[in-house]
Amino acid sequence: MKYLPTIILLTIVVLNVFSQTNETIKQDSTNYGESIIDYFETPPEFPGGMDSLWCFIETNLNFNIINSQKDFGKVYSVFVIKSTGQVSSIKINPEYTRRAPGFLKDSIIENEIKRVLQLMPRWTPATQRNIPIRISFSLLFQIPYTDFKCKQLSNPTARYWKVDKPARFVYKGVKDTRKSIAMFVSEHMIWPSQDDCVGNILVRVLVDKTGKLSDYTIIRGLDGCRGFNEESLRLIKLMPDWTPAEINGKPVKSYYIIPIKFMF
Numbered sequence: 001m002k003y004l005p006t007i008i009l010l011t012i013v014v015l016n017v018f019s020q021t022n023e024t025i026k027q028d029s030t031n032y033g034e035s036i037i038d039y040f041e042t043p044p045e046f047p048g049g050m051d052s053l054w055c056f057i058e059t060n061l062n063f064n065i066i067n068s069q070k071d072f073g074k075v076y077s078v079f080v081i082k083s084t085g086q087v088s089s090i091k092i093n094p095e096y097t098r099r100a101p102g103f104l105k106d107s108i109i110e111n112e113i114k115r116v117l118q119l120m121p122r123w124t125p126a127t128q129r130n131i132p133i134r135i136s137f138s139l140l141f142q143i144p145y146t147d148f149k150c151k152q153l154s155n156p157t158a159r160y161w162k163v164d165k166p167a168r169f170v171y172k173g174v175k176d177t178r179k180s181i182a183m184f185v186s187e188h189m190i191w192p193s194q195d196d197c198v199g200n201i202l203v204r205v206l207v208d209k210t211g212k213l214s215d216y217t218i219i220r221g222l223d224g225c226r227g228f229n230e231e232s233l234r235l236i237k238l239m240p241d242w243t244p245a246e247i248n249g250k251p252v253k254s255y256y257i258i259p260i261k262f263m264f
Helices: 004-029 050-060 107-118 177-188 228-238
Strands: 073-081 087-092 135-143 199-207 213-220 245-247 250-252 254-262
Touching: 050 107, 073 107, 087 107, 107 135, 177 228, 177 254, 199 228, 213 228, 228 254
Parallel strands: none
Antiparallel strands: 073 087, 073 135, 199 213, 199 254, 245 250
C-alpha cells in the first residue's frame, strides 16, 4: 500500500493535463475570429459545392469587363472564411503576386472580381476537432476568362459552360474546331475598314441541341476600330450548324467562346 499515494498523484496529474487540453481548445474556439488557422480537418464548403461556387461567380461576372483587355495573365484572389462562414478581407493580386511573372495588373478587372466575391453568401466553415475555425481561401482566375467551370446538371433546360463533350465546328472535313474556325474566317472575312487594327475579338454564342447558333455576344472587342466587331458577328452568323455539346451522351445547349483573329 505504500505505493498508493504515488499512483493517485500520477492519476491526478494526468487528469489535470487532459482537462487543461480540452479547456484550451474551448478557449481558442472563441478566439478564432482573431487568427487564421493553417490546419483544418474539414475544409470549408460553398453552398452546393465547388460547382455552385463557379456557377455563382460566372453568373455574376461582367465579361465585358473581365475580357476587355488585350493582355493575358492570371489574377489571384485570397479571402478569409470566418468561423461563422462569412467572407471577409478579400484581396486581389496582393503585393507579393505583383512581383511574380504572369500576373495581370489591371485595377478594373481586379475590382470586378472583388465585387463578385463580395456578393458571396455564407460558407459552411472549416472545422478542426468539430469546432468551426477561421481560414484563408484562394481562387485563381485566368484572363481572358474562357475556361468556364459551371456545370448545372440539375436543370434540364440549363445552358451549360462545362460539358462532357464540347460543341464542335467541322468545316471542309477539318475536325479540329479551332482550325475549322480559322479556315472559315480566312475564307469569308472582309476587312472592315482602313483602320490599322489587329487583335482578337471574342464572341460568346449559344449552341443549341440541334447545333444552331444564337445569343451572339461580344465579350472582348476592338471597340476603337470601325466595323471590326460588326464583321466578327457577320462572320459567325454565316457559319453552318455545329455539332452540339453533350452531357451523359445527350445533346445540350452550351455556350462557346469563338475567337476571331484580325491579323495582317
